Amino acid sequence: MAKTTKSTRVTARTVTIHDQKLERGEGGELHQTASGKASVLTTAQGGPVSDDQNSLKVGPRGPTLLEDFHFREKIFHFDHERIPERVVHARGYAAHGFFETYKSLAKYTKADLFQRAGEKTPAFVRFSTVAGSKGSVDLARDVRGFAVKLYTQEGNWDIVGNNIPVFFIQDAIKFPDLIHAVKEEPDSAFPQAQSAHDNFWDFISLTPESMHMVMWVMSDRAIPRSFRFMEGFGVHTFRLVNTKNESTFVKFHWKPKLGLQSVVWNEAVKINGADPDFHRRDLWTAIKTGNFPEWELQLQLFDQDFADKFEFDVLDPTKIIPEEILPPVPVGRLVLDRMPDNFFAETEQVAFMTQNVPPGIDFSNDPLLQGRNFSYLDTQLKRLGSPNFTHIPINAPKCPFAHFQQDGHMAMRNPIGRVNYQPNSFGEGPRESPQRGFTPFPEVVEGEKRRLRAESFADHYSQARQFFISQTAGEQSHIAAALTFELSKVKIPAIRERMVSHLLNIDETLASKVADNSACRRCRNLPMQPCPRVRISILPQP
Amino acid sequence: MENGPERFEGRKLGILVTDGSDAGILKALKAALDKAGATFEIIAPKVTGAKASDGSWIDADQMIDGGPSVLYDAVALLPAADAMGDLLLESSARDFLADAFAHCKFIGYVDAALPLFEKAGIASDDFDEGCISIASAKAAKSFVDGLAKLRVWEREPHVKMP
Numbered sequence: 001m002a003k004t005t006k007s008t009r010v011t012a013r014t015v016t017i018h019d020q021k022l023e024r025g026e027g028g029e030l031h032q033t034a035s036g037k038a039s040v041l042t043t044a045q046g047g048p049v050s051d052d053q054n055s056l057k058v059g060p061r062g063p064t065l066l067e068d069f070h071f072r073e074k075i076f077h078f079d080h081e082r083i084p085e086r087v088v089h090a091r092g093y094a095a096h097g098f099f100e101t102y103k104s105l106a107k108y109t110k111a112d113l114f115q116r117a118g119e120k121t122p123a124f125v126r127f128s129t130v131a132g133s134k135g136s137v138d139l140a141r142d143v144r145g146f147a148v149k150l151y152t153q154e155g156n157w158d159i160v161g162n163n164i165p166v167f168f169i170q171d172a173i174k175f176p177d178l179i180h181a182v183k184e185e186p187d188s189a190f191p192q193a194q195s196a197h198d199n200f201w202d203f204i205s206l207t208p209e210s211m212h213m214v215m216w217v218m219s220d221r222a223i224p225r226s227f228r229f230m231e232g233f234g235v236h237t238f239r240l241v242n243t244k245n246e247s248t249f250v251k252f253h254w255k256p257k258l259g260l261q262s263v264v265w266n267e268a269v270k271i272n273g274a275d276p277d278f279h280r281r282d283l284w285t286a287i288k289t290g291n292f293p294e295w296e297l298q299l300q301l302f303d304q305d306f307a308d309k310f311e312f313d314v315l316d317p318t319k320i321i322p323e324e325i326l327p328p329v330p331v332g333r334l335v336l337d338r339m340p341d342n343f344f345a346e347t348e349q350v351a352f353m354t355q356n357v358p359p360g361i362d363f364s365n366d367p368l369l370q371g372r373n374f375s376y377l378d379t380q381l382k383r384l385g386s387p388n389f390t391h392i393p394i395n396a397p398k399c400p401f402a403h404f405q406q407d408g409h410m411a412m413r414n415p416i417g418r419v420n421y422q423p424n425s426f427g428e429g430p431r432e433s434p435q436r437g438f439t440p441f442p443e444v445v446e447g448e449k450r451r452l453r454a455e456s457f458a459d460h461y462s463q464a465r466q467f468f469i470s471q472t473a474g475e476q477s478h479i480a481a482a483l484t485f486e487l488s489k490v491k492i493p494a495i496r497e498r499m500v501s502h503l504l505n506i507d508e509t510l511a512s513k514v515a516d517n518s519a520c521r522r523c524r525n526l527p528m529q530p531c532p533r534v535r536i537s538i539l540p541q542p
Numbered sequence: 543m544e545n546g547p548e549r550f551e552g553r554k555l556g557i558l559v560t561d562g563s564d565a566g567i568l569k570a571l572k573a574a575l576d577k578a579g580a581t582f583e584i585i586a587p588k589v590t591g592a593k594a595s596d597g598s599w600i601d602a603d604q605m606i607d608g609g610p611s612v613l614y615d616a617v618a619l620l621p622a623a624d625a626m627g628d629l630l631l632e633s634s635a636r637d638f639l640a641d642a643f644a645h646c647k648f649i650g651y652v653d654a655a656l657p658l659f660e661k662a663g664i665a666s667d668d669f670d671e672g673c674i675s676i677a678s679a680k681a682a683k684s685f686v687d688g689l690a691k692l693r694v695w696e697r698e699p700h701v702k703m704p
């Protein structure tokens with residue numbers, strides 16, 4: 001039998017380690033004990049803990065006892081600290097702030113936050129890269145996520161945007177393919193947070209609709225100097241709906257007060273080594289020192305008539321409406337003035353969802369947006385683990401809310417009282433409101449049920465070209481250099497050649513520069529054929 | 543680039559100092575940055591800092607290995623002549639300048655720093671409008687005023703093959 005002792009710590013001696021006084025246990029381990037202002041350490045159940053340095057054993061050298069509930073609880077909790085990272089946009093950083101409305105937009109929308117000049121709506125904004133995992137570097141060449149949650153008085157409104165106004169694909173059904181292709185290859189599990197590899201460019205070179213986006217991602221925008229110096233875009237066409245049920249189409253733009261700024265690629269590569277958290281640190285430092293970053297919300301507003309006349313389809317997320325044709329109008333400002341107290345609680349657990357819209361904001365039929373409206377809810381169950389993720393404070397509305405949803409894992413608040421259904425004859429509980437409730441814009445839609453891409457989506461090169469030629473000579477050479485670099489990491493010559501065949505449709509000088517510098521030995525000599533410009537008719541599948 | 547802000551507000555200057563750095567120039571830089579709404583970090587051979595020309599102590603934010611120029615929007619080189627022997631031995635100091643030049647950044651310098659340019663492969667006829675002497679407090683101020691342009695893109699064709 002082991003000798004019984006009164007306390008786990010047989011003889012404790014006070015020792016001084018430089019500037020700290022602690023107690024020393026039998027084995028030389030150091031104990032910091034509660035005294036003065038320090039509170040008493042407890043278990044998650046609230047039980048005070050006597051010794052957090054030693055597990056409970058039979059004798060000092062014996063086996064650990066199963067009955068040590070403090071040890072078991074501590075390890076159990078630690079073992080389950082991680083949750084799945086976001087399936088995309090895993091690496092991100094967020095801040096709190098507010099949105100201030102400049103003047104009433106009642107003419108266009110009944111959305112409560114746009115009714116009164118000077119109205120301040122609390123906001124939470126998360127910036128991210130797309131491809132890399134949670135621990136990847138900040139200066140990857142990538143699109144940046146720009147997700148804004150506005151806690152309006154009629155529910156949360158999430159504008160889940162990017163720092164580039166267009167996207168790679170036109171239909172959400174291609175999203176898993178796009179992301180599989182850009183992320184690390186499934187057999188080798190590399191490269192991390194880089195689009196410069198065969199799979200990505202293989203997919204891209206077989207996805208002509210991505211060409212406009214490719215021009216933007218190869219531009220300086222994909223290596224921003226700071227989150228503070230980026231634009232944000234809602235990308236899709238949305239609708240504003242007023243009290244008369246009139247709809248106006250809208251595109252959302254965030255313009256940074258301090259302007260746009262990017263780094264150069266050679267610099268980005270070195271920043272990634274010197275400070276992989278460069279963008280995080282920048283935002284943290286700016287906000288902590290009172291230099292609050294600010295963006296202006298600008299809207300491109302247009303009607304059905306404009307949409308019908310515009311040379312591209314406003315439902316196609318690979319197209320922009322040029323600002324020269326439709327100048328955006330400023331309607332408010334977004335200021336970020338507070339860092340979260342805890343990264344996990346807020347930044348990691350925040351759940352942005354395109355389908356979160358208040359009355360007065362509505363969707364368009366953009367097939368990318370329609371698909372996203374399913375994906376973002378679905379993914380939260382996987383990531384946050386319970387349909388009660390809206391109970392997490394960062395996701396909860398900041399306006400009054402009432403419903404009959406109940407139970408489920410980690411329910412924090414259930415309906416109180418007898419009634420948890422509706423209609424009921426007890427006069428209890430919330431009821432629907434045809435006046436205040438969200439009503440979709442009653443658009444008339446008809447057509448055959450088919451898997452079909454609209455022909456109006458078929459021009460994949462004109463805007464890519466427009467974007468390229470709108471750039472300064474310096475910027476154009478950055479695009480050429482970026483394409484050259486990316487394709488230089490592609491091992492299979494046919495993929496590089498395929499890319500050149502697309503570039504020929506965008507700009508011949510660009511195409512020949514890329515072909516010359518990297519793309520391939522063969523296409524230097526071969527007369528390259530531009531790939532077909534318009535989709536060759538493919539019969540719709542049932 | 544085109545939509546660049548033409549202001550240094552919210553940006554950061556990296557200031558390389560050594561023992562003996564000119565306290566007056568440093569003070570002028572800091573004041574001008576403050577006025578522009580910009581920030582700075584002090585990079586020194588040792589993180590403890592350096593003793594300025596007037597005997598005052600300059601606290602450092604980074605030791606030279608920890609503060610490469612890629613972390614800053616522009617740089618200022620304020621070494622004292624006596625410290626150059628050591629600095630020229632330090633490859634991180636060479637990289638600090640070579641990268642700033644390659645990345646088309648504005649570079650303010652005092653004459654004592656000139657040997658570092660040579661070490662960094664920047665010959666005297668490579669000097670362009672982005673390499674600016676800040677030999678006096680007044681020059682330091684106008685250097686900071688000029689940072690609003692953010693980068694010297696005109697240099698790029700000279701540091702990058704077509």
Ligand code: HEM
Binds near residue numbers: 144166175352376380
């Ligand atoms: C215009 C195109 C798109 C934009 C601008 C966009 C933007 C974003 C942003 C900013 C985030 C990060 C949100 C955060 O910070 O937590 C995100 C996450 C995500 N996106 Fe998208 N996305 C687009 C297309 C799509 C599509 C087509 C799908 C699927 C069909 C999709 C599925 C997801 C998923 C599952 C997440 C992870 C959400 C989470 O775990 O919280 N996205 N997206």
